[in-house]
Amino acid sequence: MTSINQPSWSLFEKIGFRFSFVYFFLFIAFQNNSTFPFWYDIFEIPLKWTREFIPWLGEHLFNLSEPVFIGMTGSGDTTYDFLVMFCIVCIALLCTLVWSVIDRKRDNYSKLYYWLTTGIRYYVGFMLINYGFSKVIQLQFPNPGPYRLIEPYGESSPMGLAWTFLGFSKGYNLFMGIAELLAGLLLFRRTMIFGAFLTLMTAMNIMAVNYFYDIPVKIVSTHLVIMTLFLLLPNIKRLTSFFFTDIKTKLKFIKRPHYKRSLKIAMNSLKGLLLGYVFIYGFIDTLDAQKLYGTKAPKPDLYGIYEVTDFVINGDTLTDYKNEKLWKSIAVQWEGSLQVRTFQASYPKYYGIEKDSLVENRLKFTRWGKQDESFYFNYKKIDSTGLDFNFIFKGDTIQGFTKRYDKDDFILNSRGFHWISEQAYNR
Structure with a gap:
C-alpha cells in the first residue's frame, strides 16, 4: 500500500x-x-x-x-x-x-x-x-x-x-x-x-x-x-x-x-x-x-383480530353490507387504541380507549379527531374464540358477536419455509 x-x-x-x-x-x-x-x-x-x-x-x-x-x-x-x-x-x-x-x-x-x-x-x-x-x-x-x-x-x-x-x-x-x-x-x-x-x-x-x-x-x-x-x-x-x-x-x-x-x-x-x-x-x-x-412489549388485554359475525341494532340483525353502520371487524394492536372496519367505508376508524375504573369489562371509546363521537363499550371475552359486546350510540342500542383470529390463521404467517415445492404457491 x-x-x-x-x-x-x-x-x-x-x-x-x-x-x-x-x-x-x-x-x-x-x-x-x-x-x-x-x-x-x-x-x-x-x-x-x-x-x-x-x-x-x-x-x-x-x-x-x-x-x-x-x-x-x-x-x-x-x-x-x-x-x-x-x-x-x-x-x-x-x-x-x-x-x-x-x-x-x-x-x-x-x-x-x-x-x-x-x-x-x-x-x-x-x-x-x-x-x-x-x-x-x-x-x-x-x-x-x-x-x-x-x-x-x-x-x-x-x-x-x-x-x-x-x-x-x-x-x-x-x-x-x-x-x-x-x-x-x-x-x-x-x-x-x-x-x-x-x-x-x-x-x-x-x-x-x-x-x-x-x-x-x-x-x-x-x-x-x-x-x-x-x-x-x-x-x-x-x-x-x-x-x-x-x-x-x-x-x-x-x-x-x-x-x-x-x-x-x-x-x-x-x-x-x-x-x-x-x-x-x-x-x-x-x-x-x-x-x-417491540415484539417483547406487553400486549393489550384484547390484543388480536375479531371478525364481527353478527351485528344487531335495536333488536334487528343487519345483513345489508351496504349499511354504513355494519361493522366488519375489530382489531387491537396497541395499548389505548383500537381499529374498527365497516363494510361500507374504504378506510378504518380509529378510537382511543380508556378502561372504566368503576365498571368491569367496560371501555370508553373516543374517535380520533372527533371528540364528540364517544360511547361506552361493554364486552365479554368468550375464552379465546371471540368477543361479545354491546353499547349505545346516537340513540341506537347495538349488540355484536365476533370470532377471534390468530396470526397463524393467515396464510402469510402459516405458509412457512419449504425446500421442495412441486408448484409455486403464489397467492
Missing part, C-alpha cells in the same frame, strides 16, 4: 476538498439523525438558531403559503429539511470561494482530509450500526400486526407495503442487520476500503428502497451513498484496474498525521469509549426498546 498524502494537490482537488469539507461538516452537524452520542446536547444552540431561522427563510425568501413545521413527523424529508439543505449548499459554496481566495497558496490539505474522512467514517459507520441493531433485534421492521394483516393491499401505502414485506421475515431482518453492522469496518483505517465497498452496496439498497417505496429518508440515505463514494474516491482508478484489467495495482490507505505519544493515547482512548458506547450501549438500548414497543 502507498500513502494517500501527496506533496501537492491540483487546483481542482483543493477546491473540491474545500467544498466537501464544509458541506459534509455542516450536513453531519445539522442532519445528525442521533448518530453521535449526546450530539443534540453539544450542538444545542446552533440547532436552536436554525429552528428559528428556517421558518423565517421559508416565509420571506421562498414565500411559502404554509408556515414551516419543525416538530417530529416521522419524516426526514420535510420542507424544513430541504431548506436546511439549501442553506448548507449556499454556505458551502460561499465558504469555498472565500477559502480559495485567502488560502490559495497551500499545497495540500492532508491533515484536514484525514479528519474529514474520520468524521465521515464514524458518521456512516455509527448510523448503520444503530440501524443494524434495530434489524437484528427486529425493532425497525416488526412482524405484521393485526392492523396490517387485515388491511387490503390496495389501501396500503408504498411505505406500508415495504414495512410489511421487510417485517414479515426474521431471517431477512437478520441478513439486513448483519450487512449494516459490517459498516463497523469503516471505523478502522486498515479495513476502511473493504468496509466502504460493502457499505456502498448496503447504502445503495437502502437508498433504492427509500426512493422507490416513497420512504421519507431520501436525503440521509442519498448522503450515505455519496459519503461512501467519497471515501472510495482516491481508489476508484485502482479498484477499476483490479476488477476490469490484469494490471497490478496497490490500494491507497489513509495515513494518520503524526502527533505526540500522549495525544495518540488520548485519541485512541476516546475512540475506544465511542466504540464501546455505540456497540454496547446501542445494543442494550435496542433491547430495552424491544421491551417497550
